[in-house]
Structures are given as C-alpha cells and as structure tokens.
Amino acid sequence: MQQLLFADQLGPHFDLGGEIILVESLGRLAARPHHWAKAQLILSAIRHRAAESERVHLVRADSYNAYLDGQETEDLVAINPTSYGFRKLIAKHEIKTLPSRGFVIDEADFAAWVAQRKSKRLLLEDFYRDVRRKTGLLMQGADPVGGQWNFDHENREAPPKGAQTISAAEPWQPVEDEIDRQVATDLQRWVQEGKITLVGEPGPRWFAVTRKEALEALQYFVEHRLATFGKYEDAALIQDWAMSHSLLSVPMNLGLLDPLEVARAAEQAYLEGKADIASVEGFIRQVVGWRDYVWQLYWHFGEDYVLNNRLEALEPIPESWLKLDSSAIKANCVSHTIDKVSKRGWLHHIERLMILGNIAMQRGLHPGELNDWFINSFVDGTPWVMPANVIGMSQYADGGKMSTKPYAGGGAYISKMTDYCKGCQFDPKVRVGENACPVTAGYWNFLDKNLEAFRGNHRLAQPLAGLGRLKDLDEIRLQEQQRGTNL
Ligand SMILES: Cc1cc2nc3c(=O)[nH]c(=O)nc-3n(C[C@H](O)[C@H](O)[C@H](O)COP(=O)(O)OP(=O)(O)OC[C@H]3O[C@@H](n4cnc5c(N)ncnc54)[C@H](O)[C@@H]3O)c2cc1C
Ligand code: SF4
Known part of the structure; x- marks a missing residue:
C-alpha cells in the first residue's frame, strides 16, 4: 500500500508509516493568481517534507488527475482530504480513504451533536463547551478552570494610547535554507515564463513549513507571546503587524501541528503560571472552538453554501x-x-x-x-x-x-x-x-x-x-x- 499524501497533511499524525506519494502540481498553482507568499509556503512545505524521508516520493505533475490517470490506484490509500474537490478526486479514482485527521472532533461526532440539538440553533459557545468537556482542556471535573467558560470581556482592550506597538516579544521567524532559495528561483522563473501569476510582494518566509519549525514556533509562542495574547486580541496597530497572535494557522492548516497538541501546550503554560487564564482560555477557544467549528460547518452546510x-x-x-x-x-x-x-x-x-x-x-x-x-x-x-x-x-x-x-x-x-x-x-x-x-x-x-x-x-x-x-x-x-x- 502506498499513501497519497495531500499538501495539508504533512505532520506525523498523517503519516501511515509506509511509502508516500506527494504531488507537486504546477497546474494547481497556475489555475488562480496566488499570493507570492502562499506559493512559497506550499512549495517549500512539500519539498521539505519530501527531503525528510526516503519513504516520500515527490511527483511533479500538471495536476493530481494527470498523475492518477496513469496509475493503478487499488494499492493507494489516503486520509480523507479537506475539500469537496479532493474528495471527488479520491472517489473518481476509487482510492481507499481513512477518516480525516487534524481536527479535534470527528465529522460523525459533529453530525451526532447536531442531530441531538434537534431544532436548537448551532452555537459556537455550546460546541466549544462540549469540546472542553470531551477533551478535559481547562477543566476541573465538570467545571471550567477559573470558574467561567469565557473570558472574552477581558480580551477586548483598545491599544495603549499613543503606542505604536503592544511591545509583545517579536514573532518567531524561520531561517531559510537551500530549498527555500530554489523555491524562490522557480517561482520567479515560472512568472517570467508566463506559467503562473502571482500577486503580493516577494519576501522572506514568515511561517513554519516543517514539523521541526512548527514545534519551535509553537514553543516560542507559548513561552514568549501567549501571556500577552488576550488583552489586545481585538486591537490593531499600523506598525505592529502580528500583535500577540500565534501565527500558527499556517502550520496547523498544513497539518504540521495537531490542534489538540497546540491547545495542550497552552494549557500547560497556564498550569506552570506562564500565562493567565484570560489569555490561555481565549487562545484555546480559537484553536479547539472556532477552528474546529468552521471545519465542521464546511461539511454541514454543504458544497453549495x-x-x-x-x-x-x-x-x-x-x-x-x-x-x-x-x-x-x-x-x-x-x-x-x-x-x-x-x-x-x-x-x-x-x-x-x-x-x-x-x-x-x-x-x-x-x-x-x-x-x-x-x-x-x-x-x-x-x-x-x-x-x-x-x-x-x-x-x-x-x-x-x-x-x-x-x-x-x-x-x-x-x-x-x-x-x-x-x-x-x-x-x-x-x-x-x-x-x-x-x-x-x-x-x-x-x-x-x-x-x-x-x-x-x-x-x-x-x-x-x-x-x-x-x-x-x-x-x-x-x-x-x-x-x-x-x-
Ligand atoms: C474573513 C476571514 C477570513 C479568514 N480566513 C482564514 C484563513 O484563510 N485561514 C485560517 O486559518 N483562518 C482564517 N480566518 C480566521 C482567523 O482570522 C485566522 O485563523 C487567524 O487570524 C490566523 O492567525 P493566527 O494563527 O495568528 O491566529 P490566532 O489569533 O493566534 O488564533 C489561534 C488559532 O485559532 C484558529 N482560529 C481562530 N479563529 C478562527 C476562525 N474564525 N476560523 C478558523 N480558525 C480560527 C486558527 O487556527 C489560529 O491559528 C479568517 C477569519 C475571517 C473573519
Ligand atoms: S476611513 Fe478608516 S481610517 Fe479613515 S477615518 Fe474612516 S475608519 Fe478611520
């Protein structure tokens, strides 16, 4: 059995342990005008994953279909992909699938949660509390740690008067390597050859694209920036592009970090007294509440939504x-x-x-x-x-x-x-x-x-x-x- 791995399934929790096929598709990049930084991240992430292990075979193809059309697919297996488009592709090529990963709640469990609510409105708050109960995150028995489920009211401060930044620690940034330099060269060449259209400014890479980098970024955030996450969560400043946000959506959406491990790291920081409950609860709400909720709603509301x-x-x-x-x-x-x-x-x-x-x-x-x-x-x-x-x-x-x-x-x-x-x-x-x-x-x-x-x-x-x-x-x-x- 070989595993067809999608570009947002790059972490260890997606690795079934056997041979892996990873597709780098120029056609997908060419299909729409991507942001330079996004094309850079996707290519860099795919190529780094391929370089990590001899079990990973990097296939360069115009599209997934172009690659799969010429393959015997009965020996392929995939973890259920994250879009309607890719789920149709898997079905068309009759590839075996395993349940999706990278989210806290199973799709079937969410469907059961919805059914049990009958005509009651779907509410993030109710979903989030159930996730907390189910995972035990920030719970003391049946009660939420700190005596309340939600500390939003403490997390809505206006920025300090006259300040240009909130003075949080600088965000983590990766050190680029030869793979990144090759990605930049390829992107520039493809643009010059008219093969792809990119928007936005070419620049350094700001986000993690490997498991090692993702763990570093998580640890750095928890140690240095989580404590200041809450207070100015809803504020913005011209000179402070990142404020005290985690910048972890990229590694989570690439499948490099599991949301539950991210939430547990934040919880641990609270238990060790490194950050207060308002910041930690606010952050955990985003990661296991909002992120999972919008994922579930993507399937629940349907393709025509x-x-x-x-x-x-x-x-x-x-x-x-x-x-x-x-x-x-x-x-x-x-x-x-x-x-x-x-x-x-x-x-x-x-x-x-x-x-x-x-x-x-x-x-x-x-x-x-x-x-x-x-x-x-x-x-x-x-x-x-x-x-x-x-x-x-x-x-x-x-x-x-x-x-x-x-x-x-x-x-x-x-x-x-x-x-x-x-x-x-x-x-x-x-x-x-x-x-x-x-x-x-x-x-x-x-x-x-x-x-x-x-x-x-x-x-x-x-x-x-x-x-x-x-x-x-x-x-x-x-x-x-x-x-x-x-x-
Ligand atoms: C119009 C609009 C577009 C958005 N587009 C995206 C997108 O393309 N990709 C994306 O991951 N998020 C998106 N979000 C949600 C949220 O804005 C980003 O997840 C967040 O800004 C990413 O930065 P961060 O990792 O520093 O987040 P933090 O503020 O540090 O929050 C921690 C994590 O919580 C999760 N999260 C928080 N809110 C949401 C949410 N509403 N939906 C999904 N995850 C959430 C993210 O994984 C994020 O990394 C969008 C929200 C809006 C209103
Ligand atoms: S346009 Fe925007 S920045 Fe200008 S005054 Fe209105 S809200 Fe403020």
Missing part, C-alpha cells in the same frame, strides 16, 4: 484588492491592511473581520468572489476554512445561519480599536461631506440598503432605530452611491 448571497451583493472585487495595490486607496484602514496583505499574505482576525470583511459587506462585494479572493490572497487560506468565515461570519450572505446579526460597524469602532484613523484624510465621526468617513457613512448606507432584509431582527433594533433618526440619510445615500467601491 458558498453560493449564498442573501443580501444580493453583486459588486466585483476592486482592482486594488485583486492586485494588492494600496497606492490608490485613500481610506487609511483599507490602504494599510491591503498593504499588510501584500507584504505577507496574512492579517490577524480583527483586520480580516472588522476592516476588510466589514467594508466588503458595506460595499456589497460579491460574497463568492470575496471567498475566492481570501483563499488566493492569504497564506492560511483553504477551501474549508473560508465559507463559514466569509459567507457566514463576515458577509452575512447566508441570511443568519452562522451569526444572528451582521458583523457591521462604523468608523468609531475602528477609531477605538486601532490607530488607522490618525492621519487618515477622513474623520470617523463625520457622515457627510469631504471628510466623511466611508466606513461610518458606509455603515448607515448598508443598513439602509438592506432594511427589508434586517427588519424584524431584534438584535438590529437599536441601530435601525438610529437609522430612522438620521436627518442626512438622503445625502449619505447619494454620497456613498457615488463613492462606490472606490475607497
């Missing part, structure tokens, strides 16, 4: 986003975040959700196109992670299956939680006029445009009442219509 477009948002993705070119963007918050994506293909959660996601929803960008844009432009973007985050959480395109209200906010929120508004030509407090903030005016315009869809949603009762009191709504409508998606 990405087609949802409840708010009938039809605007194309702006050129400046597609090309990751911040030079013509006037709104400071958008220009800086697009610039950060261009540099590393990575943003932390609140910049993805409350800046790009919020603004995309306000401006009516097409949710399916936005989903693809996030997948192509972000180093940790995968087909499974995006739909619940983009279609559901950030765009409310599913009409409320995932969130009870849209994650929409005006400039006041950005002004409070970031330093983007300082130095911006717009004023977050102004709705109409030359310096009217496109996020503040955009927020009211968004509520107004979707009034029918939101009527009756009691969680929106207060903002809708505020909308009804606006005296300058006509001017806002006209101004934002003229502004379009050109911020």
